[in-house]
Amino acid sequence: MKRRSFIKQTLKGAGMVMLVPTTLPNYKEEKWAGKSVIIIGAGIAGLAAARKLKEKGLTVTVLESQDRVGGRLRSNRSLGVAFDEGASWIHGTQGNPITDLARKSGMTTYETLDESRKSYDLGGAVRDADVYDAAEEKLDAILETLMNEGGAGRSFETVFFQEYPEYAKDRLWRFLLSTYMTFDTGDLDQLSSTLYDEGEEFDGEERISTNGYDMIPKYLAKGLNVRLNQRVTKVDYSGSMVLVSHNGTTSKADYVLVTVPLGVLKENVIEFTPDLPQAKQTAIEKVGMNCVNKFLLTWDKAFWDDVQYISYTPEEKDKFNYFVNVKKFHPKINALMTFAYADYGRETESMTDDAVIDEIMAHLQDIYGEDIPDPTHMLRTKWNSNPNAFGAYSFTAVGTEMRHFDDLAEEVNDKLFFAGEHTEADYFSTAHGAYLSGIREADKILAL
Numbered sequence: 001m002k003r004r005s006f007i008k009q010t011l012k013g014a015g016m017v018m019l020v021p022t023t024l025p026n027y028k029e030e031k032w033a034g035k036s037v038i039i040i041g042a043g044i045a046g047l048a049a050a051r052k053l054k055e056k057g058l059t060v061t062v063l064e065s066q067d068r069v070g071g072r073l074r075s076n077r078s079l080g081v082a083f084d085e086g087a088s089w090i091h092g093t094q095g096n097p098i099t100d101l102a103r104k105s106g107m108t109t110y111e112t113l114d115e116s117r118k119s120y121d122l123g124g125a126v127r128d129a130d131v132y133d134a135a136e137e138k139l140d141a142i143l144e145t146l147m148n149e150g151g152a153g154r155s156f157e158t159v160f161f162q163e164y165p166e167y168a169k170d171r172l173w174r175f176l177l178s179t180y181m182t183f184d185t186g187d188l189d190q191l192s193s194t195l196y197d198e199g200e201e202f203d204g205e206e207r208i209s210t211n212g213y214d215m216i217p218k219y220l221a222k223g224l225n226v227r228l229n230q231r232v233t234k235v236d237y238s239g240s241m242v243l244v245s246h247n248g249t250t251s252k253a254d255y256v257l258v259t260v261p262l263g264v265l266k267e268n269v270i271e272f273t274p275d276l277p278q279a280k281q282t283a284i285e286k287v288g289m290n291c292v293n294k295f296l297l298t299w300d301k302a303f304w305d306d307v308q309y310i311s312y313t314p315e316e317k318d319k320f321n322y323f324v325n326v327k328k329f330h331p332k333i334n335a336l337m338t339f340a341y342a343d344y345g346r347e348t349e350s351m352t353d354d355a356v357i358d359e360i361m362a363h364l365q366d367i368y369g370e371d372i373p374d375p376t377h378m379l380r381t382k383w384n385s386n387p388n389a390f391g392a393y394s395f396t397a398v399g400t401e402m403r404h405f406d407d408l409a410e411e412v413n414d415k416l417f418f419a420g421e422h423t424e425a426d427y428f429s430t431a432h433g434a435y436l437s438g439i440r441e442a443d444k445i446l447a448l
Contacts, residue, residue: 032057037445038244038251039063040232040270041259043071044431045419047220048438049257054224056446061253062221063230063246065388068214069221072261072389073431075212076379081326081333082212083296085381086392087431089209092202098216098432102209105219109207110329116308120367121171127313132172139176143197150193155398156181157188171313178318178341179311185429186290186395187342195396200426210329213431236273237416255415255445259438262408262422263289263390277412283404287422288397290429291345291384295320295338295360297375302327302334303368310336312363318344320360336364349382356380393429394422409437414448417441 035058039046042064054060068074072086090109093099102109119127142164150159160167160177167173177188185191209215234245235256242256260270265284275281304310310323318341326335338360340348348356357378365372383392396402402425409423419437427433 032446035059035255036061036253037255037257038242038253039257039259040235040244041071041420042066042069042217042221042226042228043259043261043420043434044073044217044220045421045434045438045441046071046257046259047217047224047226048435049259049419049442050224050226050438051220052439052442053445058445060225061251062224062226063232063244063251064226064228065231067228069226069228070214070217071259071434072383072392073213073217075209075214077212079296079298079335079377079379081296081298081330081335082209083294083337083379084209084213085294085379086383087209087213088294090205090207091430091432092204093207094202094204096202096204096432097435099204101216101219101435102207105215106211107213107215108210110210111205112208112308112324112329114206114309116328117311118305118307118309119172119311119313121313122315122366124367124369127172135172135176136180139173139180147194147197152192152194153398154193155189156185156191156193156196159193160188171315174317175311175313175321179322182290182318182341183292183322183339186288186397190288190397192396192398192400195400195402198396198402198425199428202432208324208329232270234271234273235416237413238273242415255417257417257419257441257445259419259434261289261389261391261420262287262394263384264388267390269387272416277410279407280410280412280418283407286397286399286401287404287408288395288400289391290393290395291342292392293340293345293348293381293383295340295356295381296326296335296379297338297357297360298333298335298377299373299375300334301373303372304336304364310367312367314363316344318342320363323364346384348380349385353378353380395429409440411441411444417444 037053037058037060039050039062042062046062050060050062074085076083090098119132121127149163182188230246232244232246236243241252244251308325308328312321320338322339324337326333326337383389405425409418411417419441421428421434424433424437
């Protein structure tokens with residue numbers, strides 16, 4: 001699944017910004033003797049920053065609320081295969097820092113080909129590939145110019161169906177909008193009609209992790225002072241030192257770097273004293289937070305097509321309409337991975353496992369027949385209600401301005417710093433964006 005590439009490869013005049021971790025002049029480690037940094041969050045952003053700062057001689061402590069490192073890079077191996085609950089793909093391998101990190105950490109990958117696909121309509125009717133390709137090309141062309149019809153207070157969904165009302169009830173078009181737009185960005189009724197195309201991408205292959213994306217944070221965390229199960233509740237940066245309250249105790253440092261997800265900031269889980277600047281508070285409110293939930297199901301025997309992607313076009317949008325054939329890169333594992341997006345993704349979080357399986361199986365049975373077997377196991381995510389995330393990743397909502405991403409990244413009083421995918425205007429919503437943001441903030445601290 002090449003996130004954002006379908007949009008970006010068609011938009012004219014969008015220059016490629018090839019961003020790589022910056023290299024600053026050689027610092028004298030003794031300059032930082034006795035200087036301390038507390039990093040809140042052991043996701044890839046926090047670990048990237050911690051690693052660089054420690055290498056320069058600072059005393060670095062990472063406080064993580066969960067019982068493991070990685071943040072939204074979370075891999076579940078309970079079924080004998082690595083189910084990546086968060087990031088799964090390296091989106092474009094050329095110039096992408098994740099490519100090198102994967103190699104160093106021992107994370108293995110497999111190239112997924114978008115062209116290896118088969119599409120089904122209701123009743124298991126196989127959709128003609130030419131019909132699918134023609135609709136995809138049409139959407140491609142529409143996305144080149146739709147922003148010209150948009151407005152600051154109007155959603156993508158409103159503008160799209162105003163301009164193309166004939167597609168409102170077309171199942172193929174609803175599927176394309178779901179998997180090419182909602183999955184990559186956010187709720188279409190909240191997505192900005194002028195900024196839906198923002199964000200850069202790397203060239204190269206799309207490669208999915210095969211042994212777990214968490215190999216990378218585990219590698220980055222080696223040698224670092226990471227304190228797990230530490231839930232931060234307050235950051236007081238009113239004095240000469242920054243005070244951080246966590247688990248009933250208070251730690252202090254010269255600098256604090258906050259790397260919690262945007263959803264956590266939106267929920268005001270952490271109290272800041274004094275209040276954060278108004279520009280940052282506005283950015284936290286205005287930038288959107290998407291919900292994408294993932295589901296892995298296993299069977300004793302495969303019954304599906306030997307292609308990478310199987311699509312299904314139900315009446316209801318954003319609902320189990322895309323299946324990744326895990327067997328293509330794990331030949332001994334009979335498994336499919338599917339998704340639920342936006343409001344339906346949130347709805348699944350209140351559904352039982354049996355109810356979710358019934359809904360997924362209803363789609364698969366419509367494709368392959370009533371006699372297909374029930375799955376043996378299922379793994380799932382609940383990102384929207386997860387207290388360590390409150391969502392999957394950021395997006396350009398109605399009311400978002402691109403400067404809001406910079407406002408989210410802005411340091412406060414040269415003591416309080418912020419990183420995470422939501423602070424990277426060029427690479428928001430991606431693992432590589434989160435990593436680059438951590439390097440960026442480490443460089444800021446070192447350059448003071």
